[in-house]
Amino acid sequence: MTRRALCIGINDYPGTGSDLSGCVNDARDWASELYSRGFEVDSLIDAQATRAAMTSAIHTLISSAQRGDTVVFTYSGHGTWVVDQDGDEVDGRDEALCPHDISTRGALLDDEIRQLFDRRGPGVRLLLISDSCHSGSVTRGDDSALDPGGPRARFLPPEAWMKTDELPAAARASTLAVISGIRRTGSDLLLAGCRDQEYSWDTSFAGRPNGAFTFYALKTLREKKPSTYEQWHAEIRKYLPTNRLPQEPQIFGTRTARKMRILD
Template identity: 70%
Template sequence: MAKRALCIGINDYPGTDSDLSGCVNDARDWSATLQAQGFAVTTLLDAEATRDAMVGAIGALVRDAKAGDTIVFTYSGHGTWVEDEDGDEPDGRDEALCPYDITRAGPLLDDDIRILFDRRAAGVRLLLISDSCHSGSVTRGDDADLDPGGPRPRYLPPQAWMQPGTLPAAPRAGAMNLIGGMRRTGGDLLLAGCRDEEYSWDTGFGGRPNGAFTYYALKTLKQDRPETYDAWHAAIRRYLPSTRLPQEPQIFGTRSARRMRIFE
């Protein structure tokens, strides 16, 4: 059984005035953690993470996997959306990841990712960890580790990267779907930094930039040593949401997948 991973972290978004600070650290931290668990890891950082490079790397991750293999894809960067053109989104918009060259090449849509993920061989387990996107509020949790200063949302509004006159219409009410291609049976799991209507926050801990979700996910993994994904998610929820970090981490997958041993 092979274990392979792709870790993407993008701080630099040329032409948008919306740079982040913790995403490259996130990707490096996930990479180190996964390598320690026996994964062969590929990373794409900042200018390496063009849209074409992201498509190619996700495609290779999927193409080379065989039945019984586990693949992990982590993404830290901005999320965005465009108007849905094929009618498959109840809220009228396609959610997307933001590559380094989004102002030139455009976003990587959930529809595009669905096509790539659907090419997997049967029996390949997929874990997707997304530390990006959308807004809400709640006051609880523990943010004592958080550095002073205001966190920044990992959301890139369409007007930040689209040309005037091409902006999409306002979304319709309804449930959003950040990432397509997750199978409803088997071992597929999505760990997300927030609800679809919330933001994931880019901030700092001990003078080092990180995404809040990534920081607490890795802190609890080391500190609590949870055995299953459900237990890991519950540990993260002790810290998030909090007063200064109003994001509610999510876990999606079958009951059996959520009860699997982590990274196996």
């Protein structure tokens, strides 16, 4: 059994005026944790994470996996949306990841990611960890470790990267729901930083930038040592959402997958 991971973190978005600060640390933190658990880890950081490079790296991660292998894909960066062109989205929008060169090469659509993941062979376990997105409000949790100052949403509106004549008629905020249309099997899991109507927040702790979801996911993994994904999610929810970090972490997968041992 082989364990492989791809960790992507993008702070730098040339031409958008919407740079982030904690995504590179997120990717490096996930890579370090996964490496310590015996994973072979590849990373794409900032300018490395072009649209072409992301597509190629995801393809390599998936196509090289065989029955019994575990693959993990983590993404920290902006999410965005475009108008759905093939009628497969109820809300009329294709959600997307934002590569470093989104201003010149465009977004990586959920349809394209779905096609990449659908090439996965039988018996391959897939875990996706997404720390990006949209906004709501709930009061609870514990954000006492959060630094003063305002967190920033990890959402890139179309008008920040599209040309004026290409903008959708109703350019409005959306979430990153890339996994919603991906074929799932009994061993597939998604851990997401927020609900579909919320943002994931880019902020800092003890002077070090991080995504709130990534920070608390790793904090609870190391300190609470949950044995299953279901337990891990419950521990993260003790910290999020809060007034300053109004995001509700999500877990998607079958009951069997939720009860699997973490990163096994």
